[in-house]
Amino acid sequence: MAISVVMPALEMAQETGKLISWIKKEGDAVAKGEPLLEIETDKAVMEIESPGDGVLAGVKVQAGAEVPVGRTIAWIVRPGESVPADEVAVESGRKITAPTPAVASVAGPVPARTEDIKISPKARRLATERGVNLADVRGSGTGGEILASDIVAAAEAKSAPPTAIVDGSNPISRLMAERTTQSWTTVPHFFLSREVDATALNEARSRLGPEIEKAQGVKLTHSDLLVALVARVLRKHSRMNASWSASGVRENDAVNVGLAMAVDGGVVAPVIQNADRAALAEIAKQRRDLTERARSGKLRPADLASGTFTISNLGMFGVDAFTAIIIPPQAAILAVGAIADRVVPVDGKPGIRPMMNLTLSTDHRVADGARAAEFMRDLVAAITKPQL
Numbered sequence: 001m002a003i004s005v006v007m008p009a010l011e012m013a014q015e016t017g018k019l020i021s022w023i024k025k026e027g028d029a030v031a032k033g034e035p036l037l038e039i040e041t042d043k044a045v046m047e048i049e050s051p052g053d054g055v056l057a058g059v060k061v062q063a064g065a066e067v068p069v070g071r072t073i074a075w076i077v078r079p080g081e082s083v084p085a086d087e088v089a090v091e092s093g094r095k096i097t098a099p100t101p102a103v104a105s106v107a108g109p110v111p112a113r114t115e116d117i118k119i120s121p122k123a124r125r126l127a128t129e130r131g132v133n134l135a136d137v138r139g140s141g142t143g144g145e146i147l148a149s150d151i152v153a154a155a156e157a158k159s160a161p162p163t164a165i166v167d168g169s170n171p172i173s174r175l176m177a178e179r180t181t182q183s184w185t186t187v188p189h190f191f192l193s194r195e196v197d198a199t200a201l202n203e204a205r206s207r208l209g210p211e212i213e214k215a216q217g218v219k220l221t222h223s224d225l226l227v228a229l230v231a232r233v234l235r236k237h238s239r240m241n242a243s244w245s246a247s248g249v250r251e252n253d254a255v256n257v258g259l260a261m262a263v264d265g266g267v268v269a270p271v272i273q274n275a276d277r278a279a280l281a282e283i284a285k286q287r288r289d290l291t292e293r294a295r296s297g298k299l300r301p302a303d304l305a306s307g308t309f310t311i312s313n314l315g316m317f318g319v320d321a322f323t324a325i326i327i328p329p330q331a332a333i334l335a336v337g338a339i340a341d342r343v344v345p346v347d348g349k350p351g352i353r354p355m356m357n358l359t360l361s362t363d364h365r366v367a368d369g370a371r372a373a374e375f376m377r378d379l380v381a382a383i384t385k386p387q388l
Contacts (some may be wrong), residue, residue, distance in 0.1 A: 002084055003052040003076040005036065008301060009069040016122055018066045018147075019073065020045055026059045030076060046301050052076045058083035066120040066147065119146040130155040152178050180325050187244075188364040191323050192372050196380045198339045198356040201225055204386045212281045223259060223313050224284045226336060229382045231255045231275035234309060237375040239367045241308050243329040249366050258307035258327065259287060261294045268294055269327060271307040315339060321357035331366035332375075335359040356383075 007017045020038040024030050036050040050056075054076040061073040075083050117134060119127075123146050127134055132154045139146035201222065209220035234241040234255050242251045255276035258269035270290040272283055293299050309331070312324040315338040324335040337357035344353050358379070362372045382388070 004072045005074040007067040007069050007071050016066050021063050024056050122148040123151045126151040183325050193359045196383050198354045216281050218284045218288045227257050233379045240375045242331045242366050252308045256306050256308045258310035260312035270303040323359050332362045
């Protein structure tokens with residue numbers, strides 16, 4: 001029986017995916033789990049594996065096409081088997097007529113255009129939201145298709161002076177810029193900061209690290225400890241582990257913690273699944289494997305899917321404190337600064353302690369200041385007494 005190859009949904013709010021390239025060509029034999037194609041999402045360019053054994057046939061979409069998730073783009077068939085005939089071919093983009101001034105947003109109306117244009121669904125929505133005149137936009141996609149990144153660039157160009165484009169051709173950096181811009185301009189952020197004594201955290205790493213390294217062959221990091229502690233505190237604070245959607249707040253059953261990592265051309269946030277139930281050694285192993293795959297450009301779709309909370313740690317770069325931008329549809333992200341000796345009150349007298357700054361960015365639609373403060377209070381308590 002023929003197996004359909006569909007455009008996968010790799011993120012909670014993903015509507016479309018862009019086909020970058022076919023690793024296999026039509027007529028090639030493929031095995032289940034073998035890399036089949038590359039697609040681009042709002043986070044990265046990723047390889048998609050074959051869903052079964054057979055021959056690649058009935059390819060409906062070529063490189064450059066932006067396709068709705070769930071749409072069949074090809075088939076895997078047995079030798080001699082025919083491609084099902086009840087599927088309609090997908091064009092590289094959709095031909096639509098731009099909305100008239102009656103369809104407008106607070107940003108202003110989108111002027112009507114008489115001719116058909118090629119534009120992705122996401123780009124069309126952004127154009128309406130930001131009041132971009134499609135007649136002024138030059139599409140960068142295949143055949144002149146207007147992409148979401150073209151709309152973002154056009155909207156910013158209206159209010160910003162010309163600047164030099166650096167590494168604009170890198171898909172990861174371009175998508176990262178689009179995603180962070182969208183988050184910063186549409187998500188109502190607020191920030192809470194706490195300074196915490198990291199003495200017990202250092203002691204836990206020194207005590208547990210050698211044992212884990214001997215048994216598992218992986219070095220324990222402060223990030224591993226923070227993932228474990230944050231995940232367990234999130235179990236008590238379900239609203240901080242929630243997501244924002246069109247229908248409102250959705251509390252997530254799983255606690256999946258993303259770790260922001262720098263890669264060539266941008267930042268990705270691979271996810272440690274079910275971190276609240278994972279042992280510390282397992283968290284360390286997952287973090288090492290995700291880091292290695294991120295640096296080599298071999299992250300899998302599952303590595304980036306279903307994150308419910310993210311940690312961004314710049315302590316290893318000597319950064320004292322910073323604020324991070326939320327990754328939608330997540331409700332929050334924790335920014336972690338360097339651990340450094342500071343003079344602080346100890347039993348009523350000046351003393352030196354290793355201190356660390358934490359800054360929590362929260363989506364105000366999901367959680368208010370009191371909820372976020374309670375989460376930070378319990379997280380600080382967990383860091384100062386991790387053995388509990």
